Amino acid sequence: MSDAVTALREPWPDLDRQREGVSVGIWLFIASEVLFFGALFLGYTVYRTLYPEAFRIAGAQTDVFYGGVNLLLLLTSSVTMTFGVDASRQERRRTTLVCLGLTMLLGTAFLIFKGFEYSADIAKGLFPGAHFPLQPPQTQLFWAFYWVMTAVHAVHLAVGVGVVGVFALILWRRLLPIESPGMLGVATYWHFVDTVWIILFPLLYLVGRS
Amino acid sequence: MTNSHGRRVHVWLRPIAVWVALVLLGLASLGSAYLPLNAFNTSLNLAIAGTMVILLWLFLMDLVGSEALVRLIAVAGLLWLSFMFALTLSDYFSRACEGPGDVPPATCVNQKTNRGAF
Amino acid sequence: MTNAAIADAAVGTEPASYLEAGHTLISWLTTTDHKRIAILYAISITLFFFIGGIAIAMVRLELMTPHGLFLTSDAYNRLFSLHGIIMVWFFLVPSIPATMGNFLLPLMIGAHDVAFPRLNLLSWYLYVFGAAFTVYALLSGGVDTGWTFYTPLSTNYATGYVIAAAAGVFVVGFSSIATGVNFIATIHMLRAPGLTWFRLPLFVWGMYTVSMVMVLATPVLAMSLLLVIAERAFGLPIFDAARGGDPVLFQHMFWFYSHPAVYIMILPAMGVVSEVIPCFARRAIFGYTFMVYALIAIAVIGFMVWGHHMFVAGQSPLANLVFSFLSFIVAVPSAIKVFNWTATLHRGQITFEAPMLYALGFVGLFTIGGLTGLFLASVPIDIHATDTYFVIAHFHFIMVGGTVSAYMAGLHFWWPKVTGRMYSEAWARFAAITTFLGFNATFMPQFVMGWDGMPRRYHYYPDVFQAWHVMSSVGALILAVAYVLPLIYFGWSLIYGRRAPANPWNATGLEWQTSSPPPKENFLRLPRVEVEPYAYSDTDQVSGANNRMPVRAQGETA
Numbered sequence: 057m058s059d060a061v062t063a064l065r066e067p068w069p070d071l072d073r074q075r076e077g078v079s080v081g082i083w084l085f086i087a088s089e090v091l092f093f094g095a096l097f098l099g100y101t102v103y104r105t106l107y108p109e110a111f112r113i114a115g116a117q118t119d120v121f122y123g124g125v126n127l128l129l130l131l132t133s134s135v136t137m138t139f140g141v142d143a144s145r146q147e148r149r150r151t152t153l154v155c156l157g158l159t160m161l162l163g164t165a166f167l168i169f170k171g172f173e174y175s176a177d178i179a180k181g182l183f184p185g186a187h188f189p190l191q192p193p194q195t196q197l198f199w200a201f202y203w204v205m206t207a208v209h210a211v212h213l214a215v216g217v218g219v220v221g222v223f224a225l226i227l228w229r230r231l232l233p234i235e236s237p238g239m240l241g242v243a244t245y246w247h248f249v250d251t252v253w254i255i256l257f258p259l260l261y262l263v264g265r266s
Numbered sequence: 267m268t269n270s271h272g273r274r275v276h277v278w279l280r281p282i283a284v285w286v287a288l289v290l291l292g293l294a295s296l297g298s299a300y301l302p303l304n305a306f307n308t309s310l311n312l313a314i315a316g317t318m319v320i321l322l323w324l325f326l327m328d329l330v331g332s333e334a335l336v337r338l339i340a341v342a343g344l345l346w347l348s349f350m351f352a353l354t355l356s357d358y359f360s361r362a363c364e365g366p367g368d369v370p371p372a373t374c375v376n377q378k379t380n381r382g383a384f
Numbered sequence: 385m386t387n388a389a390i391a392d393a394a395v396g397t398e399p400a401s402y403l404e405a406g407h408t409l410i411s412w413l414t415t416t417d418h419k420r421i422a423i424l425y426a427i428s429i430t431l432f433f434f435i436g437g438i439a440i441a442m443v444r445l446e447l448m449t450p451h452g453l454f455l456t457s458d459a460y461n462r463l464f465s466l467h468g469i470i471m472v473w474f475f476l477v478p479s480i481p482a483t484m485g486n487f488l489l490p491l492m493i494g495a496h497d498v499a500f501p502r503l504n505l506l507s508w509y510l511y512v513f514g515a516a517f518t519v520y521a522l523l524s525g526g527v528d529t530g531w532t533f534y535t536p537l538s539t540n541y542a543t544g545y546v547i548a549a550a551a552g553v554f555v556v557g558f559s560s561i562a563t564g565v566n567f568i569a570t571i572h573m574l575r576a577p578g579l580t581w582f583r584l585p586l587f588v589w590g591m592y593t594v595s596m597v598m599v600l601a602t603p604v605l606a607m608s609l610l611l612v613i614a615e616r617a618f619g620l621p622i623f624d625a626a627r628g629g630d631p632v633l634f635q636h637m638f639w640f641y642s643h644p645a646v647y648i649m650i651l652p653a654m655g656v657v658s659e660v661i662p663c664f665a666r667r668a669i670f671g672y673t674f675m676v677y678a679l680i681a682i683a684v685i686g687f688m689v690w691g692h693h694m695f696v697a698g699q700s701p702l703a704n705l706v707f708s709f710l711s712f713i714v715a716v717p718s719a720i721k722v723f724n725w726t727a728t729l730h731r732g733q734i735t736f737e738a739p740m741l742y743a744l745g746f747v748g749l750f751t752i753g754g755l756t757g758l759f760l761a762s763v764p765i766d767i768h769a770t771d772t773y774f775v776i777a778h779f780h781f782i783m784v785g786g787t788v789s790a791y792m793a794g795l796h797f798w799w800p801k802v803t804g805r806m807y808s809e810a811w812a813r814f815a816a817i818t819t820f821l822g823f824n825a826t827f828m829p830q831f832v833m834g835w836d837g838m839p840r841r842y843h844y845y846p847d848v849f850q851a852w853h854v855m856s857s858v859g860a861l862i863l864a865v866a867y868v869l870p871l872i873y874f875g876w877s878l879i880y881g882r883r884a885p886a887n888p889w890n891a892t893g894l895e896w897q898t899s900s901p902p903p904k905e906n907f908l909r910l911p912r913v914e915v916e917p918y919a920y921s922d923t924d925q926v927s928g929a930n931n932r933m934p935v936r937a938q939g940e941t942a
Contacts, residue, residue, distance in 0.1 A: 066496060067499075067574060068574075073573060077574075079336050081500060081565050084564070084565040086339075087339055087342055087346075087599060087600065088565075091343065092604070094347040094351075094603075095608065098351055098636075099633060101355070102354065102355070102630070105355070105358060105359075106375060106628070110628070124292070128289065128292070131285060131288045131289060132285065134322060135326070138281040138328075139281060193621075193628060194627060196627045197621055200620035201622075204610075204614050204622070244327055247326055254318045255315050255319065257292070257295070257315065258295055262296065266300055266307060349688055350687075353690075353703070353706065354636045354640075356700075357699050
């Protein structure tokens with residue numbers, strides 16, 4: 057072990073068991089998040105089934121450039137995160153920290169693009185309310201889901217950026233060893249946030265294009 | 267780490283390969299959305315998204331290398347999601363579209379004004 | 385080690401109990417010891433229980449006359465809403481899991497703590513701050529939507545603190561999820577050597593299955609409340625019919641959680657009863673394997689029945705049929721459990737200590753509650769009975785007659801273990817019997833008046849129902865007294881109670897193999913399990929718990 061401080065915590069009898077425990081714990085949390093976002097997807101599915109024409113009209117107004125670039129950013133961030141996990145397992149300190157940093161950067165870039173996209177949407181008046189520019193009224197349902205889904209995703213991503221940052225700081229300050237089981241927890245959460253965007257992309261950006 | 271160089275290349279190769287696959291699939295989804303395929307557009311996009319998620323989960327989240335329990339938990343989340351979808355949609359898809367007079371209830375699928383579900 | 389030896393050891397030179405490991409408030413508020421966190425939860429939920437209880441006492445007082453006594457209709461609506469919100473989310477859902485589950489789970493499986501002790505502490509903070517925030521909002525003016533937050537009342541028309549209340553419940557939901565994650569990981573990963581899945585006490589299986597439900601159902605509630613907040617705060621149409629939204633969609637999302645929520649309330653209760661009845665009948669539980677499968681079946685099928693809350697809401701007839709059918713199916717495993725508890729009593733050496741009185745009360749009252757649930761699962765009957773007092777009586781028989789009885793059973797059963805003190809058995813039995821009588825006096829009349837047409841949540845009602853309401857309110861008074869009594873004798877026991885031995889009931893289970901109260905690390909030597917659970921002998925003597933021959937202790941070779 058390269059670091060003097062140990063990753064082993066009470067009440068775990070050994071590090072292997074703890075590592076597996078962290079994996080089990082984080083995947084249980086992911087299962088709960090699947091249901092959390094799943095409820096949103098359910099609502100979207102119900103309304104798209106009821107009002108397909110309105111959804112086509114509304115969906116054509118999303119900016120596929122922003123959506124696509126953001127997809128690319130997150131896919132890449134998942135790969136940098138995977139590199140980070142591999143490096144962490146091999147106790148390669150600098151590589152791990154660099155990968156965590158890159159992941160944060162890509163995530164932050166996503167949020168910045170999202171901010172630009174939001175202001176463009178608002179400039180086009182695409183926030184449901186009295187002066188909504190589209191007809192029929194059910195187009196506002198699509199856009200309500202757009203705002204809620206992307207906002208909830210963005211909050212999760214922002215939390216992810218924060219967690220990755222804090223974890224990188226903890227590793228950098230040697231408060232935990234590089235091969236700490238927490239790395240897997242952070243990575244799994246990050247990949248989940250990417251998963252949600254992979255599904256959101258066709259639902260929000262590929263509707264009504266043809 | 268013996269034969270570390272060979273092994274290291276192998277370890278770094280898989281995420282890159284998955285990334286390439288994911289990007290290509292994303293582009294395919296994007297491109298196909300502009301083709302006039304009607305109902306098939308959505309199915310194709312969702313199938314591609316599902317494939318991307320499977321690749322991500324299996325290889326980047328390393329479900330192939332995880333314990334059976336972890337894979338079970340991953341499946342459980344999706345399974346429970348399917349309960350929620352199946353039973354809720356069983357309501358919406360079976361609602362009658364004959365309302366009083368000529369007006370169908372607002373929340374029925376396949377109203378005459380729609381092009382049909384999806 | 386004999387019981388006497390363990391008891392001697394507990395008073396002698398053994399390490400300090402978990403209660404003595406730090407006396408400051410800070411040591412309690414920053415603890416990661418699951419036993420202390422359990423006590424933090426117990427104090428909090430008791431406080432919220434009495435707040436919710438006072439609210440409904442005011443409602444029951446108000447209902448003694450048909451045209452109101454001292455409340456405006458608006459205040460009345462806010463009071464029953466407060467009662468429901470607090471009782472469901474801040475008392476019943478955390479009750480057994482967060483108190484007894486937290487305290488006992490590591491002990492029962494021979495572990496030092498839960499899998500993620502700091503997450504455990506976080507779960508308490510989420511709970512306490514979320515609940516305090518909500519209660520503050522409810523007491524400041526509250527909501528009149530009922531605990532069910534139906535749209536469009538909650539999103540469009542209700543005045544008051546809908547957003548605050550929903551936000552608070554949202555936060556508390558994550559406490560549930562955290563507890564569930566912790567318990568599942570603990571049970572999978574930290575069992576003592578030799579403790580295979582089918583040697584686990586049924587209480588542990590109860591914790592496992594309830595955790596499954598908490599992890600998978602609660603997020604959907606969180607999203608449904610988030611969407612209500614989004615619609616109300618930002619005018620985003622989600623359930624707004626004017627723009628194509630469907631209020632029934634909210635109900636689908638809400639009940640997808642809220643039906644499993646009642647299984648969150650009952651599965652731990654069933655776990656408790658499965659520990660108490662074998663002990664006081666001195667017999668192994670009948671049909672252990674089927675009891676396990678029944679718990680799992682309830683947890684899984686319980687996710688597929690939520691539409692039975694929506695039979696008259698505008699669901700399609702097909703959906704009604706499917707949900708009705710599945711609701712009948714889910715009753716079967718519950719019935720199997722009732723049969724097995726009863727069979728456990730057969731040819732047992734039954735004694736009627738307070739935990740047993742509560743547990744037996746549970747079996748009877750839960751059965752009545754469950755049978756009336758079957759009435760409601762039938763669509764035509766439900767059309768008559770829905771939104772009447774019949775439904776209120778049904779769910780109170782399950783939640784109060786069931787879960788609260790089991791909570792009391794567990795509280796009495798494990799009080800010696802947790803505090804190291806014995807409570808007054810005479811007062812406890814008196815309170816148990818008073819609870820049973822008061823409960824029936826409160827809720828039996830509600831079945832009758834509900835069937836006769838008395839609607840729920842109504843402030844004014846036709847004169848013909850007054851007799852039933854008066855009966856119910858008088859019963860509620862008796863019940864209130866019965867709930868206050870334990871505060872007094874339990875409190876008294878903390879100061880003057882006889883010191884408890886390690887195993888006062890001569891029960892099986894690893895938690896009884898360590899001192900009362902346990903040391904901070906739970907076990908001086910990590911136990912090894914070699915016997916099946918509930919290894920009660922038929923030849924145990926009845927008189928005097930401390931005179932009993934010790935059952936061959938699990939894992940002990942000496």
